[in-house]
Amino acid sequence: MLSIIFLILFLTILILIFVSANNIKLLQRFSISISGFILVLSILFLYQFDLQNEYFQFYTTLYIFDNDIFNLNYSFGLDGISLLFFVLSSFLIFLCIIFIQNEKYLKEYLISIFFIHLILLIIFSILDLFLFYVFFEALLIPMYLLIGLWGSRERKIRAAYLLFFYTVCGSLLFFISIIYIYSVTGTFNYEFLLYHNFSYIEQLFLWFGFFISFASKIPMFPFHIWLPEAHVEAPTVGSVLLAGILLKLGVYGFLRYSLVLFPDASIFYIPFVYTLSIIGIIFASLNAIRQTDLKRIIAYSSIAHMNLIVLGLFSFNSIGLEGAILQSISHGFVSGALFFLVGILYDRYHTRLLFYYGGFVHMMPIYSSFFLFFTMANIALPGTSSFIGEFTLLLGIFKNNVFTCIISATSVVLSGAYSLWLYNRICFGNLKINYTLKYKDLNKYETLIFIPLFVLVLFIGIFPNYILKFITLSTLSELIFYLNCL
Numbered sequence: 001m002l003s004i005i006f007l008i009l010f011l012t013i014l015i016l017i018f019v020s021a022n023n024i025k026l027l028q029r030f031s032i033s034i035s036g037f038i039l040v041l042s043i044l045f046l047y048q049f050d051l052q053n054e055y056f057q058f059y060t061t062l063y064i065f066d067n068d069i070f071n072l073n074y075s076f077g078l079d080g081i082s083l084l085f086f087v088l089s090s091f092l093i094f095l096c097i098i099f100i101q102n103e104k105y106l107k108e109y110l111i112s113i114f115f116i117h118l119i120l121l122i123i124f125s126i127l128d129l130f131l132f133y134v135f136f137e138a139l140l141i142p143m144y145l146l147i148g149l150w151g152s153r154e155r156k157i158r159a160a161y162l163l164f165f166y167t168v169c170g171s172l173l174f175f176i177s178i179i180y181i182y183s184v185t186g187t188f189n190y191e192f193l194l195y196h197n198f199s200y201i202e203q204l205f206l207w208f209g210f211f212i213s214f215a216s217k218i219p220m221f222p223f224h225i226w227l228p229e230a231h232v233e234a235p236t237v238g239s240v241l242l243a244g245i246l247l248k249l250g251v252y253g254f255l256r257y258s259l260v261l262f263p264d265a266s267i268f269y270i271p272f273v274y275t276l277s278i279i280g281i282i283f284a285s286l287n288a289i290r291q292t293d294l295k296r297i298i299a300y301s302s303i304a305h306m307n308l309i310v311l312g313l314f315s316f317n318s319i320g321l322e323g324a325i326l327q328s329i330s331h332g333f334v335s336g337a338l339f340f341l342v343g344i345l346y347d348r349y350h351t352r353l354l355f356y357y358g359g360f361v362h363m364m365p366i367y368s369s370f371f372l373f374f375t376m377a378n379i380a381l382p383g384t385s386s387f388i389g390e391f392t393l394l395l396g397i398f399k400n401n402v403f404t405c406i407i408s409a410t411s412v413v414l415s416g417a418y419s420l421w422l423y424n425r426i427c428f429g430n431l432k433i434n435y436t437l438k439y440k441d442l443n444k445y446e447t448l449i450f451i452p453l454f455v456l457v458l459f460i461g462i463f464p465n466y467i468l469k470f471i472t473l474s475t476l477s478e479l480i481f482y483l484n485c486l
Contacts, residue, residue, distance in 0.1 A: 001041065001044075001045070001058060002058055002060045002076050002077075002078075002125055003060050003062070003076075004041070005038060005041055005042075005121060006118065006121065006122065008034065008037070008038065009034075009038065009114055009117055009118040009121070010118065012030075012034045012114050013111055013114050013115060013118070015030070016030075016031075016107060016110055016111050016114065017111065019107065021105070021106070021107040021108075024106060027106050027107055027110060028101045028106070031097050031110045031113075031114075032094075032097055032098060032101075034114075035090075035093055035094040035097045035114075035117070036094055038090050038093075038094075038117070039087075039090045039091055039093075039094045042086055042087045042090040042091075043087060045058065045078065045083055045086065045087070046083070046087065046470070049078075049080070049083060049470065051080075051469055051470070054079075055079070056077030056078060056079050056127065056191075057077060057078055057079070058076075058077060058078050058125075059075065059076070059077045060075070060076040060077070061074070061075050061076075062074045062075075062076070074126070074127075074128050074131055075126075075127040075128065075189065075190075075191070076122075076125045076126055076127060077125060077127055078124075078125055080470040080471045080472075081252075081255065081256075081325060081470075081471055082124045082125060082252070082256075083470060084325070084329055084467065084470055084471065085124045085245075085248060085252060085328075085329075086121060086124045086125060088244070088245065088248075088329055088332050089117065089120040089121060089124065089245050090117070090121070091452075092240060092241065092244045092245055092332060092336055093113060093116070093117045093120075093241075095240075095336070095340075095449050095452070095453070096113060096237040096240055096241065097110065097113060098445060098448065098449055099236065099237060099240075099340065099343070099445075099446075099449060100113070100237055101445070103150070103235075105149075105150075108149075109150065109237075112142040112145050112146055113142075113237065115141075115142045116139065116142045116143070116241060119135050119138055119139050119142070120139070120245060122135050123135050123136060123139070123249065123252075124252065127189065127190040127191060128188045128189060128190065129178055129181065129188040129189075129190060129193065129257070130178060130182070130188040131188070132190075132257075133171070133174060133175060133178055136171070136213075136249065136253075137167070137168070137171055139246065139249075140163070140164055140167055140168065143163065143238065143241070143242070143246070144160050144163065144164055146234060146235060146237070146238040146241075147159055147160040147163065147230060147233055147234045147235075147238055148160040150234075150235040150238070151233040151234055151235060151238075152233060152234075152235060152346065155229070155232075155233055156233040156234075158229065158233075159226075159229040159230045159232070159233035159234070160230075160233075162225065162226040162229050162230065163226050163229075163230045166216050166219075166223060166225070166226040167213075167216055167217065167226075169216075170212045170213045170215070170216030170217075170223065171212075171213040171216075173208070173209035173210075173212050173213065174209055174210055174212065174213035176209060177205070177206045177209030177210060180206065181193065181206065184196075184198075184202075190256075193261060194260065194261070198261070198262065200264050200265075203261075203262040203263075203264050203265035204264075204265045204268060206261075206262055206265070207258055207262040207265035207266065207269060208265075208269075210253065210257055210258045210262070211258065211269070213250075213253070214249075214250040214251075214253040214254050214258065215250065215276075216250070217246065217247065217249050217250035217253070218247055218250035218251065218306045218307070218309075218310060219247075219250070219303065219306070220250075220276050220277065220280050220306075220307055220310060221276050221277075221279045221280035221283055221284075221307070222276075224280065224284070224303050227242070227247075227299055227302070227303060228295075228296050228299040228300060228303075230242060231243070231295045231296070231298070231299035231302075231339075232293055232295045232296055232299070232352075235343075236339060236340065236342070236343025236344075236346070236347075237343075239295060239298075239299075239339040239342075239343070240335075240336045240339045240340060240343075243298070243299075243302045243331075243332075243335035243336060243339055244331075244332040244333075244335060244336035244339075245332060247302060247306050247331075248328050248331075248332065250306075251306070251309055251310070251313065251324065251325075251328050254310070254313050255313060255321070255324075255325070259313065259314075266314065266316075267316075270314055273310065273311075273314050274311065274314070274401070274404050276307075277307040277308070277310045277311045277314075277408070278307075278311075278404065278407050278408060280303060280304070280307035281304050281307045281308055281408055281410070281411045282407075282410065282411075282414070284300045284301070284303035284304040284307065285300070285301075285304045285410075285411055285414035285415065285417075285418065286414065287300045288300035288301050288304070288414075288418040289414070289417055289418045289421065292353055292354050292355065293352050293353060293354075294342045294345070294346075294352040294353075294354065294422070294426075295339070295342055295352055297418060297422050298335065298338050298339060298342065300418075301335070301378060301415065301418065301419070302331070302335050304411050304414070304415065305327070305331050305335075305411075305415075306331070308327070308390070308393065308408055308411055309324045309327050309328055309331070309393065310324075311393070311397050311404065311408050312324030312327065312392075312393030312394075312396055312397060315393070315396040315397045315399065315400040315401075316400060317396050317399050317400060318396075318472070319392055319393075319395050319396040319399065320392075320393050320395070320396020320397055320399070320400065321396065322392060322396075322468060322471055322472065323388075323389055323390070323391070323392030323393025323394070323395065323396050324389075324393050324396075325471050326385070326388060326389040326392060326393075326460075326464065326467060326468065326471070327386065327389025327390055327392075327393055328389075329385070329389075329460075329467065330377075330384075330385035330386045330388070330389045330457065330460060331386070331389075333377075333385065333453050333456055333457050334374055334377045334378050334384075334385070334386055334457060335378075336453065337370070337374040337377075337450060337453045337454075337457075338374050338375075338378065340446075340449055340450070341367070341370065341371050341374065341450075344367070344442070344446055345357070345426075348438075348440060354422075354425045354426070356432055357425065357426045357432060358425065358426065358428070358429040358430055358431060358432045359427070359428065359429055359430055359431035359432070360426055360427045360439075361427040361428060362431060363431065363439035363441075364439055364440075364441045364442075365441065366441050366442045366447065367441055367442050368427045370442070370450045370454065371423060371426065371427060372423060372427070373454060373457075374453075374454075374457070375419050375420070375422070375423045377457050377461075378415065378419050379412070379415050379416045379419050379420070380412060380415070382461075383458070383461045383462065384457050384458065384460075384461040385456070385457045385458075385459075385460035385461045385464070386457075386461075387461060388460065388461055388464040390412065394408065394409055
């Protein structure tokens, strides 16, 4: 079924190229239908997934060349971890396509979105290290276009270049490391690499090469400079994809490659990772408090949350790993919803500065209600998915290092400070009638976007076992494999 999904997305891009840009109705209906169909197929994987099988499922092999000269066979598969990111990508892409139905240059916009969709699904299912790198970097092309062409302000080109250069420069050592791995092992196949024991010195250098690339994507301190700029200049859909999915690529890379292929180096670099993560959490949280741009506040909030997830990954116990993965999924829902909410304000009033907003609870009650819920979810209010994720990963960190847990837990307090301050400035206080003359609450399409996000955040917060059962066996098998390598 994986090959069918890839083929559908590829054919969709080709069809969109030849459809007239003036046929808006056809573009709208076709894009929503295809993205909804892909989402349904992705959800079917959840029902067909064997929870007792710790190996990759839905295994597909693509034979390109298979002879004495060329042997290009690429494998695809999903385990419990990659499956959740696979479904998250399809879900957020579907919501983004609903959101952009009235955008200018809709045809080109949709082609970029479906191109991103195809690349993301390949990244989360590919079992070849070199192709993972190729598509990991190829994602820059449509994201660069989204920010550079559909960005909202004059600084959008600078933001696109920052995204490009930080990611590309960070991936140079990643590429060199991959070439070295091939020269030593003679293969890029992930399943073969799992059983190759690299020497201690090799692991130290290779781990660092992988780390620079993944840390730039998360982003960790001090590789975070590009993210606030990219969020501020990107269109709403670009910000949703950045925060909801693209930041998770670094987490997925750490979990899939760094921790398993280089276990000794991962232990060696724990103090280094903990130091950078703690600095990133505190620095980003304090910066969020002093911002006046709505997107910058949520962007710095994402940096703080993602650095906390990294601490959970490097706790080296199943509780911390499960919490980090669950929090990654939850952050995709919550941050995506917050960027949608900010994007709706920008579409109405064409500014993101806090100074111009206030009193929306009186004139936009539905909007204010959704904003309150997702603000509480961002703080990790009990009953939401973020509470389960943060509590679990903090417990995993506590089991490994009590002092690190205490310091990182300050993010919960700081998150409450800037999140409640943001909501108070937007929804309470006096109406700024001099700046926002017309008040229009959410329409049916916008409400349709937030209802599934609301339900999922609440459902996972009340019934977390439904998600945890997909990742428990996979994280345990990763942990057992990791411990056996030590």
